[in-house]
Amino acid sequence: MKDNNGKIRVRFAPSPTGYLHIGGARTALFNWLFARANGGTFILRIEDTDRSRYVEDSLYDIMKSLEWLGMDWDEGPEAGGEYGPYFQSERLHLYNEYINKLLDSGDAYKCYCSSERLKALRAEQAANSLPPGYDRHCRNLTLEECNKLEAEGIKPVIRFKVPLHGTTTFNDLLRGEVSFENKTLDDFILIKSDGYPTYHFANIVDDHLMKITHVMRGEEWIPSTPKHILLYKAMGWEPPEMAHLPVILSQQGGKLSKRHGATTVKEFHAKGYIPEAMVNFLALLGWNLDGERELFTLQELKEVFTLERVSKSSAIFSYEKLDWLNGMYIRSLTVEDVAKRCLPYLQKASIVSKPIKDEEYAYLLRIIPLIQERLKFLSEAPELVDFFFQDQIVYEDPTLLIPKKLDKETTSKILHAAYNVLLECDDYSEAGLEPLLRGLTASLGLKTGQVFMPIRVAITGRTASPGLFETISVLGKERTTSRLKGAFEVLQG
RNA sequence: GCUCCCAUCGUCUAGUGGCCUAGGACACAGCCCUUUCAAGGCUGCGGCGCGGAUUCGAAUUCCGCUGGGAGCGCCA
Numbered sequence: 001m002k003d004n005n006g007k008i009r010v011r012f013a014p015s016p017t018g019y020l021h022i023g024g025a026r027t028a029l030f031n032w033l034f035a036r037a038n039g040g041t042f043i044l045r046i047e048d049t050d051r052s053r054y055v056e057d058s059l060y061d062i063m064k065s066l067e068w069l070g071m072d073w074d075e076g077p078e079a080g081g082e083y084g085p086y087f088q089s090e091r092l093h094l095y096n097e098y099i100n101k102l103l104d105s106g107d108a109y110k111c112y113c114s115s116e117r118l119k120a121l122r123a124e125q126a127a128n129s130l131p132p133g134y135d136r137h138c139r140n141l142t143l144e145e146c147n148k149l150e151a152e153g154i155k156p157v158i159r160f161k162v163p164l165h166g167t168t169t170f171n172d173l174l175r176g177e178v179s180f181e182n183k184t185l186d187d188f189i190l191i192k193s194d195g196y197p198t199y200h201f202a203n204i205v206d207d208h209l210m211k212i213t214h215v216m217r218g219e220e221w222i223p224s225t226p227k228h229i230l231l232y233k234a235m236g237w238e239p240p241e242m243a244h245l246p247v248i249l250s251q252q253g254g255k256l257s258k259r260h261g262a263t264t265v266k267e268f269h270a271k272g273y274i275p276e277a278m279v280n281f282l283a284l285l286g287w288n289l290d291g292e293r294e295l296f297t298l299q300e301l302k303e304v305f306t307l308e309r310v311s312k313s314s315a316i317f318s319y320e321k322l323d324w325l326n327g328m329y330i331r332s333l334t335v336e337d338v339a340k341r342c343l344p345y346l347q348k349a350s351i352v353s354k355p356i357k358d359e360e361y362a363y364l365l366r367i368i369p370l371i372q373e374r375l376k377f378l379s380e381a382p383e384l385v386d387f388f389f390q391d392q393i394v395y396e397d398p399t400l401l402i403p404k405k406l407d408k409e410t411t412s413k414i415l416h417a418a419y420n421v422l423l424e425c426d427d428y429s430e431a432g433l434e435p436l437l438r439g440l441t442a443s444l445g446l447k448t449g450q451v452f453m454p455i456r457v458a459i460t461g462r463t464a465s466p467g468l469f470e471t472i473s474v475l476g477k478e479r480t481t482s483r484l485k486g487a488f489e490v491l492q493g
Numbered sequence: 494g495c496u497c498c499c500a501u502c503g504u505c506u507a508g509u510g511g512c513c514u515a516g517g518a519c520a521c522a523g524c525c526c527u528u529u530c531a532a533g534g535c536u537g538c539g540g541c542g543c544g545g546a547u548u549c550g551a552a553u554u555c556c557g558c559u560g561g562g563a564g565c566g567c568c569a
Contacts, residue, residue, distance in 0.1 A: 015569050050568055115567070122566090131495040132565055157567050175498070184496050184565090192567040199569045223497055223564040246499080246562095253561070284505065284518090291507025292517050311506075313499050314562060321505065321519045331532075373532045437528090452528035464530035 008040030044076030133186030272377030458487030
C-alpha cells in the first residue's frame with residue numbers, strides 16, 4: 001500500500017442500484033477533495049456484484065451527477081486506468097483467485113446451508129432475543145461431507161472463518177482506535193452461491209489491488225470494518241487508512257428519505273439548485289474551515305480541505321440553509337449565466353420558445369436583473385417572469401387593483417392618469433420614469449404606495465413584483481399602456 | 494436483544510484547561526432602507542444533556558448515566 005511513491009489514492013465506490021444519493025455525493029466529495037488537496041488520485045469504482053438490484057441507468061446518473069457537481073475521476077469508467085477493470089463484475093477472476101488462497105489456508109470454508117435454514121435460524125434467534133448471526137453449522141465439515149453435499153447439487157457459499165476469540169482493532173483517522181470482540185462477529189459470506197463476491201470480499205481485494213491508501217466512507221460501515229481488517233490479515237495484506245464520515249440525517253433524525261424532500265442529486269438539479277451551492281452545502285455538512293467562513297467554491301475547497309476539520313457527529317440536512325446558499329450563489333452569477341441556467345425551466349413552462357429566438361433572449365436579458373435577487377431556485381424563474389411574456393394580464397381578483405383605504409373610483413382615476421402620462425412619455429428609462437410617476441402621485445395628492453400599487457397590479461397581475469420603474473422600463477410603452485387600459489376596463493366592469 | 498459510533502443555540506458549527514459574561518451562519522423576531530416582494534444593514538432570541546472525578550481553574554480530561562444514530566442479509 002505504501003509502494004506507490006507515497007501518493008494518495010482514494011476511491012468512491014457506489015453500486016449501480018439507484019440514482020446518486022445526496023449522502024453518496026457527500027462521500028464522493030470528501031474523497032475527491034482529499035485526493036485533490038493532496039495531489040492524490042481519485043478513483044471511481046463500480047460495485048456491481050448484485051445482479052438482482054441492478055438499475056439500468058443508475059451508472060449514467062452517478063457519472064452525470066458527479067460531473068454536474070464538478071468532480072472528475074482519474075481512473076474508472078470512461079477514464080480507464082492501469083488498475084482496471086473498474087467494474088467489479090469484470091473482476092470475477094480475481095476474486096476467484098484470492099478466495100482459493102483463503103480456502104487453502106483454511107481461513108474460509110464452504111457453507112451449504114439453505115436460505116430457508118438461515119431464515120429459520122434468524123427467526124429463532126429473534127424469538128429468543130438473541131443476536132442474529134450464522135451459527136457456524138458448516139464450519140467444520142469434512143471433505144467427504146462437502147463432496148456429498150456437492151453431489152446433491154447444492155451450490156455452496158463461501159464464508160470467512162472468523163477467529164472465535166480475541167479483539168480486532170483498527171485506527172479510524174477521525175475517531176481513533178475502535179475495537180470489536182471477535183466473538184461478536186459471525187462467519188460472513190465472501191462468495192455468494194452465484195459465484196459473485198459480497199461487498200466485504202470484493203472491497204478488500206479491490207482496495208488492495210488498486211493500491212487504495214485511504215478508505216473514506218460512511219459511518220454505517222464501522223461495524224463491518226473489523227471483518228475487513230480480519231480479511232486483510234488473513235490475506236497477509238496491510239489495510240489502508242480508514243476514515244468513517246458522519247452520516248447525514250433527516251430533520252426527524254433518521255435516514256434521509258424521499259419523504260423529506262429531494263434526496264438524489266438529480267432531484268436537487270431538477271428543483272433548480274445549482275451545483276456551486278450543492279457542493280458548498282455538502283462540504284459544510286461535516287466539515288468546516290474555522291467556524292467563520294462558509295462560502296467556498298469547489299476550487300477553494302480543494303485548497304483548504306483537510307481531514308482534521310471533518311467532524312465526527314452526524315449532521316441533519318437543512319433545506320433552509322441550502323436554500324439560502326442557493327440564493328447567495330444565484331445572486332453572485334452574471335446575468336448571462338442566470339439567463340442561461342433558467343432557460344431550460346422557461347422553455348419547459350413554454351414561456352419562451354425552444355430554441356429561444358434572438359428577440360426573446362434580448363428581452364430575457366433585460367428581465368433577469370429584475371428577478372435575480374428574488375430567485376431562490378432556478379425552477380422559480382417561470383412564475384417570476386411569466387407576466388413579462390403574457391399578451392394580456394388576467395386579473396383573477398380585480399379587487400387587488402384597489403389599494404386598501406381607497407375605492408374603485410379613485411383607483412380608476414389613478415389608472416387612467418397613469419395611462420395618459422405613460423402614453424405621452426417617450427423616455428422609458430428608469431431615470432425618465434421615476435420623476436414622471438412621482439410627479440403623478442403628487443398631482444393626485446395621494447401617497448406613493450397608493451398610486452404605485454394599482455399600477456403594479458395592473459401591469460404585472462400581482463401585488464409582489466420587481467421595482468415599478470424597472471418593470472415598466474423593461475415592459476415598454478406598448479405593453480404597459482395596454483395593460484393599464486385593460487385594468488381600467490376590468491375595473492369599470 | 495447484542496455490538497459500535499456520537500453528544501455546544503431549533504439546525505450546521507467554532508472552541509482542543511484559564512483569551513468563554515461560549516464566537517459565526519441558517520431559521521425566527523424587531524428595527525432601518527423602501528413603491529410591493531426580495532436583497533441589504535442593525536439589534537434581539539437562543540446552547541455547553543445529567544451526575545461524579547481530576548485540577549487552583551473545566552464546554553474542553555476521565556468514569557458512569559441518559560439521549561440520539563448506525564450495524565447485525567447469498568445488499569452494498
